[in-house]
Amino acid sequence: ILNVEQSPQSLHVQEGDSTNFTCSFPSSNFYALHWYRWETAKSPKALFVMTLNGDEKKKGRISATLNTKEGYSYLYIKGSQPEDSATYLCAFKDSGYALNFGKGTSLLVTP
Amino acid sequence: SAVISQKPSRDICQRGTSLTIQCQVDSQVTMMFWYRQQPGQSLTLIATANQGSEATYESGFVIDKFPISRPNLTFSTLTVSNMSPEDSSIYLCSVGRGHTDTQYFGPGTRLTVL
Numbered sequence: 001i002l003n004v005e006q007s008p009q010s011l012h013v014q015e016g017d018s019t020n021f022t023c024s025f026p027s028s029n030f031y032a033l034h035w036y037r038w039e040t041a042k043s044p045k046a047l048f049v050m051t052l053n054g055d056e057k058k059k060g061r062i063s064a065t066l067n068t069k070e071g072y073s074y075l076y077i078k079g080s081q082p083e084d085s086a087t088y089l090c091a092f093k094d095s096g097y098a099l100n101f102g103k104g105t106s107l108l109v110t111p
Numbered sequence: 112s113a114v115i116s117q118k119p120s121r122d123i124c125q126r127g128t129s130l131t132i133q134c135q136v137d138s139q140v141t142m143m144f145w146y147r148q149q150p151g152q153s154l155t156l157i158a159t160a161n162q163g164s165e166a167t168y169e170s171g172f173v174i175d176k177f178p179i180s181r182p183n184l185t186f187s188t189l190t191v192s193n194m195s196p197e198d199s200s201i202y203l204c205s206v207g208r209g210h211t212d213t214q215y216f217g218p219g220t221r222l223t224v225l
Contacts, residue, residue, distance in 0.1 A: 004153070034214065043115065044154075044203070046213040089154065097144070098156035098169065099214060 002026055004092050006102035013080050013109055020076045021105040023090030027071035032093040035064055035075055038104070039086045047075075047088075080109040113138055113206050115217035123223045124194055131190045132220045134204035139184035142207070144214075145177070147200040154203070160187045194224045 005024045013019050025033065032051045038044040048057045053068040061078045077084055087106045091099035114137040124130050134143065145157040157177055158168045166179040180188045191198050201221050207214030 036216075041120075041218065043218045044216045046215070049213055091154075097142070097159050097167075099154070101154040103151070103153050 002092060002094065002100040004090065004100050004102040006088075006090055006105050008105060009103065010106040011108070013107070015081060015109055015111050017080050017109075018076065018078045019080055019107070020074050021088055021107075023073045023075070023102055025071050025073070025090070025092035025100075026094070027069060029094040030068045030092070031095060033066055033068075033073050034091040034093065034099060035073070036089040036091065037086045038089055044089060077107075080107075082109045082111055085109050112213075113140065113215040115204060115206065115215055117202075117204060117217040117220050119220055120218065121221040121223075123225060125225055126195055128194055129190055129192045130194065130222060131188050132202055132204075134187045134189070134217055136185045136206055140206040140208075141184070143181065143187045144205045144207070145179065145187075145189045146203045146205060146216075148203070149197075149200045157189070157202075191222065194222075196224045198222065199224045 007022050034049050035047040036044040037047050048064045050066040055066040057064050063076045066073045085108050087104040089104045091101045116135045118133045143160045146154045148154045156169050157172045158166045160166045160179045160181040162181045162184050178190045201219045203216050203219045205214050205216040
């Protein structure tokens with residue numbers, strides 16, 4: 001079992017605040033790090049697939065960084081909006097078929 | 112990209128019964144995956160379903176408990192057999208190609224076992 005840890009477990013911010021979450025994963029046998037956004041009763045939606053150490057990816061107000069040598073990734077949300085409320089999952093991919101998920105960070109953004 | 116639908120979206124079942132979950136993909140895919148998320152836990156891979164061969168189960172999951180069918184390249188079913196309250200989970204199917212490709216998920220089946 002691969003240990004993928006996410007922190008914090010939950011987060012409550014006000015609209016307009018910027019926030020960030022952490023994902024830590026094994027630093028060996030690394031293939032990719034995936035970030036997903038999961039709203040209740042909907043499909044998890046892919047945000048980023050990151051493969052290279054030092055990689056930074058951005059999509060609108062959301063960005064992510066990757067450090068494969070030390071085994072962590074950060075997800076940043078700038079100027080949070082209520083529609084950003086969701087659970088954010090990271091998943092580590094080694095040479096196997098499975099995505100190894102963390103338990104997620106549950107974000108609530110209130111107006 | 113891939114669009115995935117699942118049936119049922121949710122169900123409440125009695126202990127000892129079985130439930131079959133269907134997964135339909137809008138394109139042909141070689142590999143389909145079945146995950147579950149128990150309350151407070153991570154999404155965990157149950158098995159990989161390949162068309163034309165037996166499913167491959169992850170450690171801790173067995174075919175008698177979670178039989179899988181994969182009759183063609185767009186469809187799969189997962190049966191949760193002889194259910195107990197510990198089987199209460201969200202079950203998701205997903206598809207993906209390579210290690211660094213996006214994996215797409217269905218909306219999930221929320222199962223409650225009483």
